[in-house]
Amino acid sequence: MDLLALADFNLVARHGGFGRAARAADRPKATLSRRVAELEAALNLRLFERGARILKLTEEGRALHERTETLLAELNETAAAIASGGAKPRGRLRISAPLLFSQVAMGKLAAEFAAKHPEVRLEVTTEDRGVDMVEEGYDLVIRVNPQTDESLVGRVFLRDRLVVVSSPGLERPAADRTVPAVERGPGGGDAWQVRAPGGGSRIAFEPILRLSSLIMVRDAVRAGVGAGCLPISLVSHDLAAGTLVHWGDVDGPDIALWTLYPSRRLLSARVSAFLGHLKQAFPKGTPDELAAYMGA
Known part of the structure; x- marks a missing residue:
């Protein structure tokens, strides 16, 4: 593919017409028209719908423009960076x-x-x-x-992992009981399957709060209203300080x-x-x- 023809095509697509593109780049309109026609012939695709007063990208032309405009800009940026002696981020x-x-x-x-x-x-x-x-x-x-x-x-x-935590004042429920819980979003479950040193177990819960942010969930769990399932990174300082207690790691992918x-x-x-x-x-x-x- 001719990169110069591709650059001229993107110039016309960006400005919405051969005349406007020619004026913006100080290039002959006829040259731009010829280069775009050559690109269409090489690709065997019509890239523009040409009307008496309007020039419109075809579906194929729009896809080509979206995929290649940034690529060409980055090629120019890379060439300029190399020419100036280094690829300094800017x-x-x-x-x-x-x-x-x-x-x-x-x-x-x-x-x-x-x-x-x-x-x-x-x-x-x-x-x-x-x-x-x-x-x-x-x-x-x-x-x-x-x-x-x-x-x-x-x-x-x-990488992070999910853990079930609670405030020290909330006791972990027996196997046949549920615990009040704070959930993020609409939820959908009624139990956490956790791994713990003594083996795996199921903790059934009843949502009493549904909040849109995990930080809000952590703060509500800190306040003692219920247990919660949270990333370990978000609660590790609380666990170390004893303001939250660890009930187990959630059984599932990290x-x-x-x-x-x-x-x-x-x-x-x-x-x-x-x-x-x-x-x-x-x-x-x-x-x-x-x-x-x-x-x-």
């Missing part, structure tokens, strides 16, 4: 991160990163929903146990925090720098490291 870096990780660690991480890389304009959005990285313009997303997505690549940078980015993009200096920043903050990726980072 420019805008957009990250989407889950709510709990953002609340307990992302503010500090972002501040440290900004101090280390002053030419990067970091923007962090907090949300637990799945995002379309290309459509919504994210460079990197952080997610908990994400579903497999063949269009993304990534790595685990932190929590894995992933960094994800589109597999068809060059890994920019900005993304590489942030991945390195996470590795420096959590070199082993353990719950104890996250707890220590929050408490530091």
Whole structure:
């Protein structure tokens, strides 16, 4: 594929017409039209619907534009960085991160990163929903146990595990009894299956509070209204201080925090720098490291 023709196609798509693109780039309109036509012929695809007064991307043209515009920008950025003697991180870096990780660690991480890389304009959005990285313009997303997505690549940078805890004044129920519980969100279960030194056991519970944030759940459990199921990193300081007691580890897979980015993009200096920043903050990726980072 002719990268120059692809660049001209993206120029026209970005400006919404050959005339506007020609004026913006100070290029002949006829040249842009010819280069786009050559690209369409090479791909055997119509990329624009051409009307008397309007130029509109076809579905194939829109897909090509969305996939290649950022790629070409990063190619130009990489070439410019190499030409200037190094790939120093600079420019805008957009990250989407889950709510709990953002609340307990992302503010500090972002501040440290900004101090280390002053030419990067970091923007962090907090949300637990799945995002379309290309459509919504994210460079990197952080997610908990994400579903497999063949269009993304990534790595685990932190692991955590769930534990059942309560305040010291709340007794663990007998096998035939239920315990009042604080749950996050709509819930759906009625018991926790836990691993403990004496063997596994089932703890039946009756929700008395449903809260939207795990920090709110922890604070309510601290207040003694019920037991709760929480990440160990969020309660390790309370367990060490005796303000909460440990009833057992939840039987199930660990929590894995992933960094994800589109597999068809060059890994920019900005993304590489942030991945390195996470590795420096959590070199082993353990719950104890996250707890220590929050408490530091």
